[in-house]
Amino acid sequence: MAIVKDEFKESPSQTAGPYVHIGCAPNFTGIKKIYSSDLGSAMKTGPVKGEQITIEGTIFDGTGAPLKDAMLEIWQADSDGLYNSPQETRGICDPNFTGWGRCAVNLNTGLFRFNTVKPGQTPAPNGTLQAPHISVWIVARGINVGLQTRAYFSDEKEHNSSDPILNQIGDSKRIKTLLAIRQKKGVYSFNIHLQGHNETVFFDI
Amino acid sequence: MSPKSTRKGHYLERDRSWHPEALTPNYKSSIYRSPSSKLISFPTTLSEETGPVFGHDILGSLDSDLIHNYARQGQAAIGSRIIIHGRLLDEFERPVPGALIEVWQANSGGRYRHKNETYLAALDPNFSGCGRTITDENGDYEFITIMPGPYPWPNGPNEWRPAHIHFSVFGNAFAQRLITQMYFEGDPLIQKCPIVATLNSLTAVKRLTGFLDMERTIPMDSLAYKFDITIRGKQQTVFENKPEGL
Numbered sequence: 001m002a003i004v005k006d007e008f009k010e011s012p013s014q015t016a017g018p019y020v021h022i023g024c025a026p027n028f029t030g031i032k033k034i035y036s037s038d039l040g041s042a043m044k045t046g047p048v049k050g051e052q053i054t055i056e057g058t059i060f061d062g063t064g065a066p067l068k069d070a071m072l073e074i075w076q077a078d079s080d081g082l083y084n085s086p087q088e089t090r091g092i093c094d095p096n097f098t099g100w101g102r103c104a105v106n107l108n109t110g111l112f113r114f115n116t117v118k119p120g121q122t123p124a125p126n127g128t129l130q131a132p133h134i135s136v137w138i139v140a141r142g143i144n145v146g147l148q149t150r151a152y153f154s155d156e157k158e159h160n161s162s163d164p165i166l167n168q169i170g171d172s173k174r175i176k177t178l179l180a181i182r183q184k185k186g187v188y189s190f191n192i193h194l195q196g197h198n199e200t201v202f203f204d205i
Numbered sequence: 206m207s208p209k210s211t212r213k214g215h216y217l218e219r220d221r222s223w224h225p226e227a228l229t230p231n232y233k234s235s236i237y238r239s240p241s242s243k244l245i246s247f248p249t250t251l252s253e254e255t256g257p258v259f260g261h262d263i264l265g266s267l268d269s270d271l272i273h274n275y276a277r278q279g280q281a282a283i284g285s286r287i288i289i290h291g292r293l294l295d296e297f298e299r300p301v302p303g304a305l306i307e308v309w310q311a312n313s314g315g316r317y318r319h320k321n322e323t324y325l326a327a328l329d330p331n332f333s334g335c336g337r338t339i340t341d342e343n344g345d346y347e348f349i350t351i352m353p354g355p356y357p358w359p360n361g362p363n364e365w366r367p368a369h370i371h372f373s374v375f376g377n378a379f380a381q382r383l384i385t386q387m388y389f390e391g392d393p394l395i396q397k398c399p400i401v402a403t404l405n406s407l408t409a410v411k412r413l414t415g416f417l418d419m420e421r422t423i424p425m426d427s428l429a430y431k432f433d434i435t436i437r438g439k440q441q442t443v444f445e446n447k448p449e450g451l
């Protein structure tokens with residue numbers, strides 16, 4: 001791989017600490033005079049195509065306690081599998097769908113919730129398609145480098161079984177940690193475990 | 206399939222020996238919050254190589270002026286006035302324009318404006334510690350703020366964070382997402398801090414140090430610190446050296 005000299009390497013990461021909200025979600029922590037709304041709080045800016053879903057969950061530490069200071073960001077394709085990004089060259093994403101969401105977990109319960117749409121399939125580098133998935137990034141006190149994971153869907157068995165990344169993981173018990181579980185129509189639960197026997201799969205991407 | 210770091214559009218892998226480890230026991234919060242399994246690695250796909258765009262139109266006129274963006278009319282935050290500025294580059298030394306930079310910091314007494322903050326230092330009614338900007342066409346950014354104070358934290362019996370500003374950087378791709386902290390040149394607390402010590406080398410600490418920049422100071426007004434930031438590089442072609450995103 002390309003060798004990057006120390007002085008040009010990516011700036012090293014440091015923990016977001018417990019007060020990430022001040023900078024990234026100020027309205028959430030009661031700082032209401034500066035930004036009209038918190039960035040990423042709405043992923044839909046009008047009527048959107050596809051199935052509307054909510055994804056909710058909790059992040060648990062190694063003692064089984066919920067993280068109450070964490071912030072998550074998600075990034076995903078629209079229902080046709082297109083990204084709302086200049087790097088998207090295959091077509092035009094749903095203009096009312098940003099694809100990007102940011103959510104601070106509830107300070108008392110640790111619960112997070114995203115109102116979004118179910119993504120379509122997106123290309124894999126080997127020419128096949130990836131199963132529908134949402135990219136997830138987690139920061140909190142005690143997390144030194146933001147954690148990258150993905151939420152796949154429990155009701156997409158066929159696509160999941162041919163997904164190159166899930167196949168690379170192989171172990172069905174570990175794959176299960178990446179599944180958002182369908183509770184009822186349009187509602188999925190996605191819990192994240194930082195440690196323990198059902199530790200979520202995290203990616204180096 | 207072509208090798209990982211040569212396909213156009215791929216992002217260079219993170220050098221995990223350069224970043225802090227997940228488990229750094231001297232920083233106690235990491236003990237139960239660090240995954241213990243090996244990270245699963247794969248070449249970036251379109252899911253990681255794309256990202257949202259933040260237009261300059263989201264910015265209010267005072268968003269990057271922390272001295273005034275929370276202050277009452279005609280008032281200002283208390284503290285030593287400073288300018289923090291620098292350039293955002295990628296690992297191929299290309300400037301990154303259009304990137305969102307969000308910052309947060311304690312006030313001059315070392316106190317955060319946050320529901321969970323309990324430190325006894327006084328709140329400044331004119332300071333929130335929140336700011337943001339978007340890098341310009343040369344990848345440059347600038348904030349106007351006050352010098353944050355050091356503060357105690359419950360990691361050990363008598364632990365103090367060096368003065369610092371938290372930085373969140375959002376480049377052109379989800380793969381580039383980064384949160385870090387800037388420290389101030391010459392602060393004796395830097396070498397005593399367990400969070401700084403999660404870094405694996407003095408070079409890494411230096412990369413997170415803002416340096417006094419007398420050229421950018423405003424006489425009789427503000428000191429200045431220069432803090433350049435680098436985010437992950439996108440493989441384009443081997444000899445290409447254009448600003449990213451143009």
Ligand SMILES: [Fe+3]
Nearest residue numbers: 017366369371
């Ligand atoms: Fe801090």
